[in-house]
Amino acid sequence: MLDVAPATPFDPKDYLRLQYMPHFMCPGCGHGIALRALLAAVHDCGIAKDDLAVVCGIGCSGRVGGYIDANTFHTTHGRPLAFATGLKLARPDLTVVVVTGDGDCLAIGGNHLIHAARRNLDLTCLMLNNEVYGMTGGQASPTTAATRLTSTTQSGAIEPTFDACALAAAAGAGFVGREVTRQAPALKTLIARALRHKGFSFVEVMSDCTEVYGRKNDLGEAPEMILSQKADMRPEQHNDAPNQPFRPNALPTGVFVERDLPEYGARLRAHAAMIRGDTAR
Amino acid sequence: MRPLSQDDIAPTPWPVTTGMNILVVGVGGQGVLMISKALALMAQRRGFAVKQSEVHGMAKRGGIVFSHVRFAEQVWSPTITRGEADMLVALEWAEALRWLDHLRPGRGVFIADTRQIVPPFACRSRKRGAPSGYARETPAEIVGRHADGCALDATGIATALGDSRAANTVLLGRLSAWLDYPVAEWHDVIAAIVPKGTREINRKAFDAGRGWTPPAPDADPDLVAAVPDALPDRHVGVAIEAAWCKGCGICVKLCPERCLAMDGPKAIVATPSACTGCRVCEWLCPDFAVTVRNEGVPA
Structure with a gap:
């Protein structure tokens, strides 16, 4: 892992499985921007493709990994963190990135998220939050903001949402940050910091679902949606007004938590060595 | 064809x-x-x-x-x-x-x-x-x-x-x-x-x-392909890979210099000379279709 970006310029084509391009995502989908930012961050950190493992769940976000020319793993719904935990423990030399979605990570896999954060294993979890289950037809997810229309909230959502970053931080993650796809270069920097962080890093990417969510809620077409992201975010101000609603008009971005905590893999190996030493004696 | x-x-x-x-x-x-x-x-x-x-x-x-x-x-x-x-x-x-x-x-x-x-x-x-x-x-x-x-x-x-x-x-x-x-x-x-x-x-x-037979082909199909203007040899430039473009319009709307335009279902480089190489379109293209050449600003 490099501390400074390599001299060679970043070309996403070096990191993509070109035979599958153009990818399947809808026109204007923010997941493509997040994918680019992830690849740029991988390039910045100087991680060789063979040393990178991308584990994905199910959903639009779950398809992101398949386009990356690295070791990729398309797993069951909600369980990419569980698969990644096993992978990282067996192969601590790999950089393991989990790409998951708001439904995958917070609803179906909510339990895995809090426990992965609690253990603080050296994983980077990228949660692409488009506030909806896009692939299955636009059902409400745990991050669908109040009043938003989805196919399961035909007269507007009424449930409170999860603040995924607060959840991960409270569960014990070592690194927590959030960025919008509109700020793609900042997103790249954030992901690169998360990749370099030793311990569980959680990055929430606010992505746009243009075709399902945007259309249903009359949020305009892809350019209007991405432009409105800027009005929704308040960089680094999350501490000033903790009681502000999560969305739509006060979205804190930036790094919320960065702390050095004991890393689980190292602890486990030390523990195993200790036990083995005991038995030998 | x-x-x-x-x-x-x-x-x-x-x-x-x-x-x-x-x-x-x-x-x-x-x-x-x-x-x-x-x-x-x-x-x-x-x-x-x-x-x-x-x-x-x-x-x-x-x-x-x-x-x-x-x-x-x-x-x-x-x-x-x-x-x-x-x-x-x-x-x-x-x-x-x-x-x-x-x-x-x-x-x-x-x-x-x-x-x-x-x-x-x-x-x-x-x-x-x-x-x-x-x-x-x-x-x-x-x-x-x-x-x-x-x-x-x-x-x-x-x-x-x-x-x-x-x-x-x-x-x-x-x-x-x-x-x-x-x-x-x-x-x-x-x-x-x-x-x-x-x-x-x-x-x-x-x-x-x-018993179907194909209709007679048009005598003179309009197949004249538009020849794109060659990019001038500048240190900055922008190119769009049409096969990957899905026409979402993000690059066109967000380009500060308005270099890009929609041509039907795809984005095209309308005024290549206006490009300053800022890479906004490249970063925000969800489909990896835009490539910006600018030695001054790393990708």
Whole structure:
């Protein structure tokens, strides 16, 4: 892992499985921007493709990994963190990135998220939050903001949402940050910091679902949606007004938590060595 | 682009003894299963072993429906893998394109209805007359270039005969031109599986399909391709890979110098000289279609 970006310029084509391009995502989908930012961050950190493992769940976000020319793993719904935990423990030399979605990570896999954060294993979890289950037809997810229309909230959502970053931080993650796809270069920097962080890093990417969510809620077409992201975010101000609603008009971005905590893999190996030493004696 | 000629679609019937893999595709409610049932029954009557497997029930229109029909002296697997279909019968144009890679390279026969059923997800804007994300490949680009066979307006033919629902039988008739079985037997098979009241229209539709000939190609098709202006040799520049562009319009709206513009369904570089190499479009293109060249600002 490099501390400074390599001299060679970043070309996403070096990191993509070109035979599958153009990818399947809808026109204007923010997941493509997040994918680019992830690849740029991988390039910045100087991680060789063979040393990178991308584990994905199910959903639009779950398809992101398949386009990356690295070791990729398309797993069951909600369980990419569980698969990644096993992978990282067996192969601590790999950089393991989990790409998951708001439904995958917070609803179906909510339990895995809090426990992965609690253990603080050296994983980077990228949660692409488009506030909806896009692939299955636009059902409400745990991050669908109040009043938003989805196919399961035909007269507007009424449930409170999860603040995924607060959840991960409270569960014990070592690194927590959030960025919008509109700020793609900042997103790249954030992901690169998360990749370099030793311990569980959680990055929430606010992505746009243009075709399902945007259309249903009359949020305009892809350019209007991405432009409105800027009005929704308040960089680094999350501490000033903790009681502000999560969305739509006060979205804190930036790094919320960065702390050095004991890393689980190292602890486990030390523990195993200790036990083995005991038995030998 | 080679215009469609009579030679392209002249069927060379397979001998009666040969087994075949036939893939029938469409969207729900079009009669994919009726075609495959007719084929299976026909093959059975000719003494072949037949296996047929399908995805059906997408009656809401828009769902993919397909049916694999395999017949030979002995058939083991019920499905046709990529590149193994001898014939592809498509009841809808985008489905025809979607399954094109299943056709046997070089000698697979492609038979498609050119009628388009635009799925809701392809409609980017709900404004009337707005362009949709539907497949842009035209029949002339596919038939004769990527596959041999024919693309016909089967729905139009069936509507002219009195019932648009007989479009599947029109395609079955077209398909029968490649199979060296007597017409009377086909009529028999169709009569056996269609509802009684529709036997007449289905017979007529079958004959219309079997006897279909391509319309004379346009004398002077407007095929003049626009020659893009060469980029001036500057240290900055922007290029768009048209094959990857999905036309979301993000780059066009967010370019501070307004270098880019929409040209129909795709973004193009309208004023390359205005590019300052800021890379906003490159960062925000979800489809990796924009490449900015700027030695000053690293990617």
